Every structure is written in structure tokens, then in C-alpha cells.
Amino acid sequence: MQFSILFAILASTYMMAIAKRLPTLIQSFRYQSFFLSLATFLAARHENSVELLCVSILLFLLKVIAIPHLLLRIVRRIKANENIGLFINTQLSLVCALVFTYVSWAFSRQTLPAAGETQSFMFTVALSVILTGGFLMIFRMKALTQIIGLLVMENGAFLLAALVSGGMPFFVEISIFFDVLISMIILGIFVYKINKLFTHIDVHKLTELKG
Incomplete structure (x- = not known):
């Protein structure tokens, strides 16, 4: 895999870490997924693999087109405040993302x-993407942001699987893609229902309902 594509995936991950608005975060996720799809396509061409070509096409259709479109549609439909809501400011978030990259590099040298x-x-x-996805899930207030964090972690896991095992079996990859799509539809309905009932999708406000 070319260094330039890996740098682009990492750069889009940093963009997500410092994003303040939902559309910006979704667009950054789209960029990351595009570069992941491009890397898979180049690998398919290099290895003359029809299976990898199918995976790259599915990546593009689902994570570059369908899922970002669905997320943006949810944002418009529920008329949510586009501000993500930060537990940690953008400067510190970027520092955390850089630390994740350094820790991942040090761990790779040992492993x-x-x-x-x-x-x-x-x-x-791959490990930095997974850690940053987990960071988004924990330190951002919007339920939609946590969904994106989970998708980012899945991108990192895909990249890690490609390195460790040379890629997952084709039918496993296909089933995962459809699982992701179905999960996105269910989560979209879930977020819409939350907003309809409570007029917001801020996770920290929902905790006030406990007790």
C-alpha cells in the first residue's frame, strides 16, 4: 500500500479528531473511506483479484456514498444542532490523536x-484509526458522532486485517458490509426516535434521565 494513501487516511483521521460540526465530521469520514477504497482497488489491480475489486466497490458504494448520505439526511431531518459538542477541545483532541499515532508506532516496533x-x-x-474512533465515541456528545466513531473503528479494523492476515475471507467481508449497512439503518431510526421523544441527541443530557 502506498505511503501517500496511508498518509491521507491518517490525515483524514486527524480531521475527524478536530471537527466541530457534524457535516465536517461526516465529510472527513467520507474522505477516509474513499482512500481506504482506493487502496483496496490498487491492491486488487496489483494482484489481479476479482474479490478485492468487489470489496473496493462495496467500500465505495457503502462508506463513501450511501452511509455519509444517510448520516447527512438524518442531520437534516431531525434538524439537529450541527455542533458536535466537545468534552475535550479541538487542540487537545489533536494532541490525543498524535499521541495515539506515536503509541501505535512504538507498539508496532515492539510487535x-x-x-x-x-x-x-x-x-x-490502522491502530491509530481504531484508537481515534474509540476517542470519538467517548469524548463527543452527539449520538451520531458515536455512530461515526464506530464506523471509523471498523475502517481501522479492516486495515489491520489486511495487514495481519492478508485480508479477511471474501464472504466474511461481504457479510460485514451488509451488517454495517443494516446497523446504520437501525441506528438512524433509533437516533430519529430519540430526537422525536427528547428533542435532542446529546448523550450527556440523556444521562439525566437515569435515577
Whole structure:
């Protein structure tokens, strides 16, 4: 996988870490998914693999077109405040994302000491994407942001699987894509119902209902 594409995936991850508005976050996720789809397409062309080509097309259709469109439609339909709501400000969020990258790099040096530069950097990017996705789920207030965080973690897991095992079996990948799509539809309905009942989708406000 080319270094430039890995850098682009990492850069889009940093963009998500510092995003203040939902449309910006969704667009950054779209960029990340596009570069992941492009990397898969180039790998398919290099290996003459029809299965990888199908995976790259599904990645593009679902995570570059369908899911971002669905998320933006939810934002417009529920007329949610586009501000994400930050538990941690953007500057500190970027610092955290950079720390995740450094920790991932250090861990890759310990875990894969004999790996080449490309494999080591790919592992670093994959683990950094997973950690940043988890960060978005924990330190952002909107329910939609937590959904995106989960999707970002899935992107990182896909990249990690491509490195560790040479890619998941084709039918497993297909089933995961459809699971993601169905989950997105269910979560979209769930968020819409939350907003309809409580007039907001701020997770920290929903905790006030406990007790």
C-alpha cells in the first residue's frame, strides 16, 4: 500500500479528531473511506483479484456514498444542532490523536520488529484509526458522532486485517458490509426516535434521565 494513501487516511483521521460540526465530521469520514477504497482497488489491480475489486466497490458504494448520505439526511431531518459538542477541545483532541499515532508506532516496533517500513506504518495507521474512533465515541456528545466513531473503528479494523492476515475471507467481508449497512439503518431510526421523544441527541443530557 502506498505511503501517500496511508498518509491521507491518517490525515483524514486527524480531521475527524478536530471537527466541530457534524457535516465536517461526516465529510472527513467520507474522505477516509474513499482512500481506504482506493487502496483496496490498487491492491486488487496489483494482484489481479476479482474479490478485492468487489470489496473496493462495496467500500465505495457503502462508506463513501450511501452511509455519509444517510448520516447527512438524518442531520437534516431531525434538524439537529450541527455542533458536535466537545468534552475535550479541538487542540487537545489533536494532541490525543498524535499521541495515539506515536503509541501505535512504538507498539508496532515492539510487535513487528522484522516488518518492513510499509507494514510497520500500515500497522501504525490502522491502530491509530481504531484508537481515534474509540476517542470519538467517548469524548463527543452527539449520538451520531458515536455512530461515526464506530464506523471509523471498523475502517481501522479492516486495515489491520489486511495487514495481519492478508485480508479477511471474501464472504466474511461481504457479510460485514451488509451488517454495517443494516446497523446504520437501525441506528438512524433509533437516533430519529430519540430526537422525536427528547428533542435532542446529546448523550450527556440523556444521562439525566437515569435515577
